[in-house]
Amino acid sequence: MSDQELQKPLRKGDQDGQVKLVQEWLSLHGEQVAVDGDFGPATEAALKDFQARTGVPLTGVVDEATFGRLVAPMKAALATIPVNGRSLGEMVVAYARQHLAQHPLEVGGQNRGPWVRLYMKGNEGQQWAWCAGFACFCLQQACAALGQGLPIAASFSCDALANSAKAKGRFVGRDKAAAGSFFLMRNTPTDWVHVGIVVSTGEQIFKTIEGNTNDDGSREGFEVCARTRGYNKMDFVRI
Numbered sequence: 345m346s347d348q349e350l351q352k353p354l355r356k357g358d359q360d361g362q363v364k365l366v367q368e369w370l371s372l373h374g375e376q377v378a379v380d381g382d383f384g385p386a387t388e389a390a391l392k393d394f395q396a397r398t399g400v401p402l403t404g405v406v407d408e409a410t411f412g413r414l415v416a417p418m419k420a421a422l423a424t425i426p427v428n429g430r431s432l433g434e435m436v437v438a439y440a441r442q443h444l445a446q447h448p449l450e451v452g453g454q455n456r457g458p459w460v461r462l463y464m465k466g467n468e469g470q471q472w473a474w475c476a477g478f479a480c481f482c483l484q485q486a487c488a489a490l491g492q493g494l495p496i497a498a499s500f501s502c503d504a505l506a507n508s509a510k511a512k513g514r515f516v517g518r519d520k521a522a523a524g525s526f527f528l529m530r531n532t533p534t535d536w537v538h539v540g541i542v543v544s545t546g547e548q549i550f551k552t553i554e555g556n557t558n559d560d561g562s563r564e565g566f567e568v569c570a571r572t573r574g575y576n577k578m579d580f581v582r583i
Contacts, residue, residue: 347365392404444570464477484498502539518578521545525542540554
């Protein structure tokens with residue numbers, strides 16, 4: 345069952361099932377509760393606060409209307425963007441901006457939560473670093489909107505993206521980077537440790553939107569951020 349679909353109404357006393365999902369979304373909306381699968385008094389109170397803030401009936405029950413309001417940010421991020429003559433690279437940036445506007449964020453632990461599961465095909469947990477998953481998800485959305493195939497093989501691995509780009513003749517230096525390109529942070533000549541989407545390029549810096557980072561630029565962060573980066577130890581994938 346998709347994280348965007350409610351299986352059945354949920355209320356105080358329910359356990360497991362989609363209760364954790366509701367707790368995740370409540371926390372993402374600023375109603376911080378434990379993500380433990382137990383619909384207790386704290387979850388009920390947080391839910392009522394959310395209902396009161398958003399104008400849905402104040403019932404303390406997660407019905408379709410309430411659930412729809414909880415998952416509205418993800419629905420907005422998944423909306424199809426009209427092409428209007430844009431190139432693939434421009435569409436990749438447009439989708440990245442659409443996701444950024446909804447502030448995708450981990451919740452419930454490292455590399456966990458509905459946004460991580462979206463980008464990682466249902467996977468989550470410490471081993472599921474999701475920077476490549478985010479970049480490839482935006483690329484897949486852009487290709488689907490344009491009705492064309494992927495220019496490189498999608499992957500959760502930075503190294504696999506680099507190798508696919510090399511095989512396709514799309515592994516380039518900074519002079520060929522453009523809006524919609526992927527940047528790859530190089531650790532060694534055969535190891536890359538972080539990836540994101542290039543929004544624009546300048547002489548000394550380039551601007552990005554990237555997943556699994558934070559305001560400090562960590563490659564193991566917790567959110568989608570817009571960042572400004574330098575070119576040192578960077579390679580690029582031409583999209």
